[in-house]
Each structure stands twice: as C-alpha cells, then as structure tokens.
Amino acid sequence: GPDNVVVDVIFLDVNMPCMTGLEFLQEATALLGPNFVKHCVMMLTNPLNPADHEKLAQFDVVRDFANKPLTIDHVKNVAEALLLPQA
Numbered sequence: 403g404p405d406n407v408v409v410d411v412i413f414l415d416v417n418m419p420c421m422t423g424l425e426f427l428q429e430a431t432a433l434l435g436p437n438f439v440k441h442c443v444m445m446l447t448n449p450l451n452p453a454d455h456e457k458l459a460q461f462d463v464v465r466d467f468a469n470k471p472l473t474i475d476h477v478k479n480v481a482e483a484l485l486l487p488q489a
Contacts, residue, residue, distance in 0.1 A: 409439045
C-alpha cells in the first residue's frame with residue numbers, strides 16, 4: 403500500500419520505446435495504487451498534444467511537465483518542491 407512507497411521522484415518520458423509514459427502510469431497505478439511515488443512525476447515531453455496532456459494530468463502523481471532536454475534547473479525545481487510540505 404501507500405505506506406510502503408519508497409520512491410520520491412520519477413522523471414518519466416512520455417515517448418518510450420516499449421511502453422508509453424501513459425501506459426506506465428496506468429500499470430503502476432493499477433499495481434501499486436494511485437500514490438505509488440511520494441511527491442511527483444515529471445513527464446519529459448516534446449510538444450505534447452492536448453489530449454495526451456489531459457490524460458496524463460488526471461494522475462495525481464503528475465505534478466509537472468517539462469520539455470526535453472532535462473536541465474539542472476528542472477531538477478532543482480523538483481528538489482525544491484520535494485522540500486515543501488505536502489497539501
């Protein structure tokens with residue numbers, strides 16, 4: 403259950419070769435529950451079509467979207483967000 407979650411952050415690519423980011427979120431949620439990661443999942447995307455954005459945003463664990471390439475600023479922003487108390 404959620405009490406066993408040990409993952410703080412997942413940086414997840416929307417377009418992966420064997421499984422899309424959306425498929426990963428669906429599988430992980432089904433297997434581990436809706437809060438399988440403690441604080442946030444950042445979807446690393448090329449310009450994302452609005453329908454996909456809407457589907458991905460429905461997952462509570464998706465906290466932020468960022469364009470490739472991943473930068474140190476993205477990582478710093480996520481690290482700072484992890485330090486904030488969760489609502």
